[in-house]
Amino acid sequence: MIDVKINKKLVSACGEMALNVGFSIDKGSFTALTGVSGSGKTTLLRCIAGLSDADSGFIRCGGEVWLDTLKKKKLPVRKRGIGFVFQDYALFPNMTLRRNIFYACNDIKKTDELIGMAELDGVADLYPEKLSSGQKQRCALLRAVSREPELLLLDEPFSALDADTKRLFHAELVKWRELFDFTVMMVSHDRAEVVRLADRVLKLDRGIIESDVTHKSGCYGRTAVINAAARRVS
């Protein structure tokens, strides 16, 4: 179980607003964060990762407290068991695809196994500048999951990809999830992607949770069944 309570003042295009959210997510679940631009999705994700500071809040992952502003406790980003896929992928330009992944997991055997599973052997020794968008995205995902994180945070990871490539990567994400059994939180604007992948959807509007919809069996390859309560909300 991951408990999140975040309060943070934000300045968006529409002026000042407060990100004020509180929710819990189950271990192993896939939660999508949706909402219009400037609603606070990425900030929420960054606060959970520890990349942005909340004005006040509390985050607990399993039995470990990551943030407790009342007790002035903040676990450094590097000590949180997270994987983070950035919108711009943030691959290290001085490292080849293989080195990017090895830097994350410090295990050359595992690095080669993962590259083989992702069928990226042919481009493993190329630098990021020589990779296509799709290959960069897969490298970023592989790098994040190679540490076997408890929580994988994805900030619109598929936004730069075309529809066919997206579907391919959705399948890949599901594959890694089955293999490493991590919890996922993903920011996305793509409704089809959300339905395909997530079993819970939190919709943010001006910093607050406007709706919290649970899919009965949100999983790639199966039709997501929205439960009755969620149907009433929608």
Add this chain to the structure above:
Amino acid sequence: MNSGIEWLPFITSLKLATVTTIILLSIGIPVALILAYADFRGKVLAEIVVTLPMFLPPTVIGFYLLILFSPSSGLGKIVRELFGVELLFSFTGLVTASVIHSMPYMIQPLRDGLVSLGRSMLEASFTLGKSRISTLMHVMLPNIKTSLLTGVMMTFVHVMGEFGIVLMIGGSVPGETRVASIALYEKVEMMNYAEANIYAGILVSVSMAMLLIIYMLRNSKREVL
């Protein structure tokens, strides 16, 4: 013709440039990281202070340092009482002054390199469980190699050509503060143009070589040595 050439001023200049560059490199990296990525009150003021020596005449900096380094008051007195070291007319004082005067030549390229690299590299490394030191050594510095080398070269060349400040606080103590530019000035004062020409030629050659390296690095496509 070369019999009158003294090499000691060049050795002093090289020593001064090397020591100053090493000190500024170790100070410059953390300062540039703070200026590039940290948000704090007074950041603009900090940036102005770091850049100011670039826009001030060396004699102005030299004048203030002369007062500050004076053994009867300020920093000079403290350093003398604590360490027994004189800052005026000494190599230590010259290094201190050069560090202050050449600060922007090291920090500006480093800061610009880090800004253009972007914060996401830093953040990505942290999310991969890496420490600050590991991130600095494996991600940040290798990706700003050109900026790093530009900073090192510019600082080195700038210190090699230091004159105004040396004249104000260093004087011309052989083997201590008599650097190449001061030796050149003295040769001109003595109207010994032949030797002055050689001194000047050597300084021009060193600066040209350094600048050539900087431009070659800037023109290389990848940030790789």
